[in-house]
Amino acid sequence: MKLHTLIFLECYKQKKGLIWLFLLAIPAGTTMAMFLDFQIRYDYLLDTAGLGQTSWDLLLMENHRVLGWGMFLPMFVGIIYAILYQVEESHNSWKQLLSLPVRREEFYLSKFVAGWFFSVLLIVLNVLGLMLVGFIMDFPEAMEWKSYGIYAGKQIVMILAVAGFHNWLSFSFKNSVIGIVIGFAGVILSSIVIFMFPEWVKIYPYAYTFYTDGYDGGNLAEMFFYNGVLLVVFFGLGLWQFKRRDVL
């Protein structure tokens, strides 16, 4: 079986699953929250805006820092992986799956890519929701396609280490709650690390997405390097463990 078939199968397994509801509800909630926020205090935000900041910049900052999208995103990634692996646990289908003539590397990679794909969808829907708010509010400035594209792109890349970690966690624990709880703890700790121990941020993957709005703080290039290193480490450890998994 080819890798792309396995990835397609992962998406197919979720056809009637909760993941679609989750992927729609969270961006719908952020869009609604941003719309109400701008409906209520757009004038105030414009008055307090920094020099040269447009309405689109303000919208992005409100979403990322005030609403907390940048901080919470890794937690949502953790929930996505828990839902993906819950399918196998709830139907006890590991035995059937691992008895198929498929290389374990491909199977593990397909889970990782499927989870990452759903996370990308979540990010894209959030950004599209922001654009919708801007159009409904009829911002006077032209749409900043480039900055919004870069914003989405940075998030898509900077979730990779967390995705690798949660792919590993979600398959390691039969109880999917544990992976989600570690995601919760990671996000809570990130709020402490970012503000109290900024020197540790580069090795703390839950904090990376916080800096993807590109406004201040953090050395994203350095984080990008560690993001890659941690992805390789988490993916490698997970794969090593996955290959040793007993199918019985």
Add this chain to the structure above:
Amino acid sequence: MKTMIFLEFYKLRCTRIVLTTTVLTLFALLQGWQFAKLDRAREAEDIFRAFLYQGSMSVYSWLIFPLIITVVLAMMARLEHSQNGWKQLLALPVSRGVVYGAKLLVGMTVISYSLILLYAGLIVAAHFLGVDNIPYLWMMKRLLVLFLASLAIIGILFYLSFQFAHVAVPMAVGAGLAFPSMLVANSEKYWIFYPWDYPIVASMNYVFDMGGNNLHMLGVSVLIFCTFVFIGFSSFCRKDIL
């Protein structure tokens, strides 16, 4: 009832619920401790309220406490949902009301344990920081109001946890609704419509403008709790165990 409560506590021994609650609560204390340490160096006044308490509460009431409620209730429900434990439990000669009541009571006890741990932790941290005049009673009142204000969240999540077998449902709702709470808390008018804001506003009422809605908030919280417990109980009584 006593036996059921004892049994529920016995089940908890086999889980990591208490450990998770302890670790998450300690995160709040860590933040408060760091805040207070930084500001003690600057010889700030009222280190306890302005830094230790507020530093801990800013992350605890917004993020940690709602997530502890989510995790505790979802994990307790999962104990029965997995392997269809309901079948074994409800086949025993116990009334469903007792089962439901015992689960609710034990869940609330674990959630209260987090508040007691925070209370004790703040006192210990204050002693280590050399803070005189620790406002024991003031802090106890604040935490009690915080607990009452969080009843709405407890009621909603208790209902969802027992209603849906998929553990991701209460987890996603609990986390998803905690997420915009700080944004909504900044609104003087609209926070009252958002129960996930009640713990934030209740514990830091000197930061957020309550617009004279203190008592309304507690009333609404208790009302939501009672409504969801009642709806959940009615549905639980009709639950098919097969």
